[in-house]
Amino acid sequence: MEYVLEVTSLEKQYENFSVKNISFKVPKGYIMGFIGPNGAGKTTTIKTILGMLNISSGNIKLFGKDSQGMNGQFNDKIGIVMDTPYFAEDWNASDIETAVSPFYQHWNSETYASLLEKFSIDRKKKLRDLSRGMKVKLMVSVALSHHATFLVLDEPTSGLDPVAREELCDLLSEFVTDENNSVLFSTHITSDLEKIADYITFILNGEIVYTGLKDDLMENYSLAKGSLYEINEEQRKLLIGAREYSTGFEAMVKTSDIRKLPNELLTEPITLDEIIVFMNKEGKTDE
Numbered sequence: 001m002e003y004v005l006e007v008t009s010l011e012k013q014y015e016n017f018s019v020k021n022i023s024f025k026v027p028k029g030y031i032m033g034f035i036g037p038n039g040a041g042k043t044t045t046i047k048t049i050l051g052m053l054n055i056s057s058g059n060i061k062l063f064g065k066d067s068q069g070m071n072g073q074f075n076d077k078i079g080i081v082m083d084t085p086y087f088a089e090d091w092n093a094s095d096i097e098t099a100v101s102p103f104y105q106h107w108n109s110e111t112y113a114s115l116l117e118k119f120s121i122d123r124k125k126k127l128r129d130l131s132r133g134m135k136v137k138l139m140v141s142v143a144l145s146h147h148a149t150f151l152v153l154d155e156p157t158s159g160l161d162p163v164a165r166e167e168l169c170d171l172l173s174e175f176v177t178d179e180n181n182s183v184l185f186s187t188h189i190t191s192d193l194e195k196i197a198d199y200i201t202f203i204l205n206g207e208i209v210y211t212g213l214k215d216d217l218m219e220n221y222s223l224a225k226g227s228l229y230e231i232n233e234e235q236r237k238l239l240i241g242a243r244e245y246s247t248g249f250e251a252m253v254k255t256s257d258i259r260k261l262p263n264e265l266l267t268e269p270i271t272l273d274e275i276i277v278f279m280n281k282e283g284k285t286d287e
């Protein structure tokens with residue numbers, strides 16, 4: 001398998017926080033969802049990958065090559081969409097094209113024009129007068145107009161309405177129908193990832209707790225509900241991040257542990273959101 005991004009033992013230390021021993025790979029041709037609660041280290045990791053932050057130690061390979069010290073080499077190949085626009089607020093879509101196109105060897109004005117049309121973005125409207133959804137679509141248009149083969153999106157969907165999110169998800173799915181294209185997509189809206197991601201990397205307190213196929217993650221864990229009276233001390237240890245109520249409990253369990261629990265307990269498939277919540281509550285995985 002070919003990888004568009006390989007992160008190995010990455011560390012970035014701030015005074016009061018660090019990402020530690022971060023290792024994961026984005027396979028070429030697929031969408032990798034990057035998830036974790038607020039402050040887990042997603043943006044820090046993404047910024048180090050993009051060379052916006054220096055790393056303390058570790059190694060980052062982009063397109064099979066060490067990326068440190070190669071500033072600008074991957075500009076054309078990587079399309080970046082961050083949660084806040086990085087363009088001046090009084091620029092319009094045409095100003096943005098004039099400003100950024102010289103930096104890209106393969107800028108395509110026709111592609112840009114057709115994306116603006118597809119997204120109904122008025123070229124003359126200043127950024128400050130565009131809605132949040134329109135701003136995201138504008139950044140996506142820029143990212144897709146210089147023949148990028150790797151899109152990196154950091155929480156682009158927060159604040160977007162369901163229609164705009166659906167459009168963005170469709171666009172990303174369409175993007176990876178070309179097997180040369182890949183996506184790293186950080187978002188808190190995990191239902192979007194349930195629909196379109198092939199792989200998931202999950203970061204918690206600056207450390208990776210899962211990286212692999214989305215389906216494996218979602219099949220490896222289940223939701224269990226019932227009364228605490230129904231389970232013994234040994235079985236309680238199988239509960240991950242249990243929430244207790246006066247009437248019973250709700251917890252995540254390993255799907256392979258279900259057979260060790262009483263039949264009376266209700267077990268059902270789990271969502272990515274629930275996996276984040278229960279793992280965060282537990283503060284660790286038990287892998």
Ligand SMILES: Nc1ncnc2c1ncn2[C@@H]1O[C@H](COP(=O)(O)OP(=O)(O)OP(=O)(O)O)[C@@H](O)[C@H]1O
Binds near residue numbers: 016038039040
């Ligand atoms: N420049 C900085 N200097 C010091 N600490 C920082 C800096 N930038 C981020 N941090 C800290 O690093 C931690 C991780 O932040 P980061 O933005 O990477 O998390 P995140 O997972 O992207 O969170 P969110 O989902 O809320 O965007 C936070 O505690 C944050 O306060």
